[in-house]
Amino acid sequence: MTIIENLKETLRMKPFIFAKQLLWVICASLFVFAFLSDSPMDILKGMITIVRHPAGLIADNFAVAGVGATFFNAGAVMAIALLLFELLKVRITGPGIACVLLCAGFSMFGKDIVNIWPIIGGVFLYAKRQEDRFDKYIYNALYGTALAPLITEIYLIRCDWITLIGAIFTGLLIGFIIPPLSTYCLRVHQGYSLYNVGFSAGLIGTLVVAILRSFGYMPESQLVWSYETHWLVIGYLLLLFAVLFLLGWYFNDWKLEPMLRIHRHSGRLMSDFVLMDGLPPVMMNMGVLGIASVLFILLTGGEINGATIGGLFTIVGFGAFGKHLKNVLPIIIGVYLGSVLKVWNIHDPSVQLAALFGTCLAPIAGQYGWKYGIVAGFLHSSMVLSIGAFHGGLNLYNNGFSAGMVALILIPLIESIKGDTTTYASR
Amino acid sequence: MHHVKMKIAGIAHELITFFYSVGGTDFDIKIREDAEQHAIFFRSNYDEEHFPRVEQLIRYLNQGRRPALEESYWGLAGGGDLQDESEMLLIGAMIDHADIKIADGYVTFYLYRNRG
Numbered sequence: 001m002t003i004i005e006n007l008k009e010t011l012r013m014k015p016f017i018f019a020k021q022l023l024w025v026i027c028a029s030l031f032v033f034a035f036l037s038d039s040p041m042d043i044l045k046g047m048i049t050i051v052r053h054p055a056g057l058i059a060d061n062f063a064v065a066g067v068g069a070t071f072f073n074a075g076a077v078m079a080i081a082l083l084l085f086e087l088l089k090v091r092i093t094g095p096g097i098a099c100v101l102l103c104a105g106f107s108m109f110g111k112d113i114v115n116i117w118p119i120i121g122g123v124f125l126y127a128k129r130q131e132d133r134f135d136k137y138i139y140n141a142l143y144g145t146a147l148a149p150l151i152t153e154i155y156l157i158r159c160d161w162i163t164l165i166g167a168i169f170t171g172l173l174i175g176f177i178i179p180p181l182s183t184y185c186l187r188v189h190q191g192y193s194l195y196n197v198g199f200s201a202g203l204i205g206t207l208v209v210a211i212l213r214s215f216g217y218m219p220e221s222q223l224v225w226s227y228e229t230h231w232l233v234i235g236y237l238l239l240l241f242a243v244l245f246l247l248g249w250y251f252n253d254w255k256l257e258p259m260l261r262i263h264r265h266s267g268r269l270m271s272d273f274v275l276m277d278g279l280p281p282v283m284m285n286m287g288v289l290g291i292a293s294v295l296f297i298l299l300t301g302g303e304i305n306g307a308t309i310g311g312l313f314t315i316v317g318f319g320a321f322g323k324h325l326k327n328v329l330p331i332i333i334g335v336y337l338g339s340v341l342k343v344w345n346i347h348d349p350s351v352q353l354a355a356l357f358g359t360c361l362a363p364i365a366g367q368y369g370w371k372y373g374i375v376a377g378f379l380h381s382s383m384v385l386s387i388g389a390f391h392g393g394l395n396l397y398n399n400g401f402s403a404g405m406v407a408l409i410l411i412p413l414i415e416s417i418k419g420d421t422t423t424y425a426s427r
Numbered sequence: 428m429h430h431v432k433m434k435i436a437g438i439a440h441e442l443i444t445f446f447y448s449v450g451g452t453d454f455d456i457k458i459r460e461d462a463e464q465h466a467i468f469f470r471s472n473y474d475e476e477h478f479p480r481v482e483q484l485i486r487y488l489n490q491g492r493r494p495a496l497e498e499s500y501w502g503l504a505g506g507g508d509l510q511d512e513s514e515m516l517l518i519g520a521m522i523d524h525a526d527i528k529i530a531d532g533y534v535t536f537y538l539y540r541n542r543g
Contacts, residue, residue, distance in 0.1 A: 090495045136498040186502035270500045271513040275490055
């Protein structure tokens with residue numbers, strides 16, 4: 001058996017082995033790109049700046065610390081996530097790919113190698129309190145780091161031992177609350193928002209910020225945004241996504257049809273595309289989503305910077321766990337239409353992020369059709385731009401918070417309007 | 428370790444709604460627990476035109492237990508759309524072993540879920 005045949009066999013029988021290797025390669029590429037962009041000393045200085053800078057929405061690390069440090073931080077957090085999967089012996093398929101790439105993406109604007117730990121520790125304590133194994137809660141631990149900026153924010157109030165202890169305690173408390181609350185929130189939106197923890201983190205963030213405000217501290221959202229065109233970064237992204245697509249296409253024997261079969265899924269949680277259709281079609285799907293999203297940002301006059309790369313990595317990651325071009329496009333069209341009719345432009349920073357991250361509502365388009373997807377995207381763009389005030393921008397998954405709200409309102413409405421006389425059960 | 432019985436009820440609920448969606452009209456269900464495991468017996472007929480979906484369900488039920496996914500998404504079990512395959516994938520992630528027989532237009536499942 002040749003090496004290629006061996007690889008194909010591994011891909012078919014044990015996709016989780018290849019998926020893990022693939023993610024390690026992407027992680028390594030982030031480090032390589034970091035050192036191609038900046039000197040080691042600049043990266044070190046940039047990393048110190050990232051850790052000490054307020055991390056709430058929107059702090060684009062390109063503008064905060066430079067391209068090299070941004071990529072290094074993303075690579076480091078991605079490596080931490082992958083090591084946790086390794087140590088806890090959790091198999092990586094669609095949900096794992098989505099989770100790890102989301103962590104990498106959000107490390108371009110908010111998560112860093114320091115502020116994620118208290119929340120992970122809190123989830124660990126929750127597992128111990130339940131007399132349970134920590135590996136069962138790995139997704140809650142990693143997704144829960146949505147509120148990592150809160151840790152930085154509390155420490156930065158006075159930058160002393162008291163605020164350090166307060167920050168760690170708050171992180172542990174948040175981690176302790178995330179698992180049960182996230183399970184509960186799932187029932188509210190029925191899996192139609194892919195960033196479920198964003199919804200629960202939004203609720204927790206709202207409560208914590210309300211408490212902080214009642215003691216006189218007013219966390220403010222910020223806008224630190226790089227408006228430069230980084231052609232080298234654009235080249236890296238297009239190359240990465242093209243390689244993903246081509247590799248998947250090759251392992252599919254140069255057939256497109258397996259990738260198109262993914263389009264038949266609604267994408268609702270938990271649609272593990274790797275288990276449903278195999279890894280090669282999923283790699284193609286991820287590549288196509290990545291290239292399409294880069295083109296969307298460029299064609300609408302947006303910027304490719306830390307924050308938007310966060311959106312791109314998240315879309316690409318969820319290309320293994322719920323998103324495909326057919327269910328994502330209606331959402332983006334909805335956000336775009338909103339920008340035409342409403343008071344903002346599609347190339348405004350928050351609207352660019354709404355278009356990218358709003359695709360967590362893709363299952364609505366996948367389940368009920370493109371028209372409802374457009375409505376969801378249209379509503380989401382309004383909701384997300386006003387809901388951030390509740391948590392002072394400290395929940396990184398602000399779009400997940402908004403999407404949970406939109407799904408909560410929209411799903412019962414759609415079901416009552418649409419009705420259903422086609423299934424056996426409804427007769 | 429908590430919510431075990433709610434998870435078992437979710438699996439049963441999910442199987443019933445799935446077989447409604449494939450034309451089931453005659454269900455038997457039995458749940459038994461002992462010190463080591465929970466066992467779910469489920470038997471239903473189905474409409475022959477939906478056999479590919481039944482086959483798909485069988486494939487998903489044989490994927491093997493995945494505790495991390497179970498803990499994150501078990502809240503979805505039992506509350507979703509009748510046509511949705513993603514919840515069948517979830518049920519597959521919540522059981523350790525499945526014995527499945529198909530005969531005379533009926534599917535019989537023996538699903539086992541270890542404690543812990």
